Amino acid sequence: MLIRFKKNYEKIAMGLLSFMPTEKEIKKLQATIKEYESNQNWQLYLWKEEDDILGIIGTVKKEDGVVQIQHICVTPSHRHAGIGTKMVNELYNMMPSIAVCGNEHTAAFCERCQSIEQSKVSL
Template identity: 30%
Template sequence: MLFKYRSEYKKIAMDMLSLLPEINNIDFVGEEIDWYSNSDSRNIYLWKNQENNWAGLISVEEKPKNIIIRRIILTPESWSINNCCVMIDELSHIYLDKKVVGTMDTTSICEIWEKRNVDEQ
């Protein structure tokens, strides 16, 4: 289940962001969270897995017709394409009127999710 970022979740979000190999500086983690917090069009969502443990983070930027997935992060023990797709499914239910798209880093996962949705219909 996705939970919209709130200040009480800062440590959890920082822990998730620190899993990214390109983020090796704790100051950058704080700057990343601030970048999302300082805009109404950008959001961070934290994800709890089936065992009710914090297991992922998905960050987005809202545009008039699209929701851009900027980051998808899962803990090592939770990482799977299926869990990524579950997170995107939940996100798509939050932004019903928006098309889900990715960045250069997240497009491949978004395409897998989109193909799964087409195959299921």
């Protein structure tokens, strides 16, 4: 399930975000976390299963009202298990009346998630 980021999850969030290609430098990573903490248009969610945090998804609300997925990561030991798809689909379900899309780094993955979900519905 997706849970909203809180300050006490900061180290976990930074660890997960560090897997993103754009977040390799510590200063950039700290600036990103600070933006999620201080900017109301930036929202960060953690994916929790039982007591474990397995993934992270971050969004930014654009001026046109579109919510853009700008970060999405799953711990390496839990990749290829459908967790990323679950995170994207739960985000879509949380915001049914809002357009949600990916950015240049996440768009292809988000489109695959939508295709998977649509193929399940048509079965």
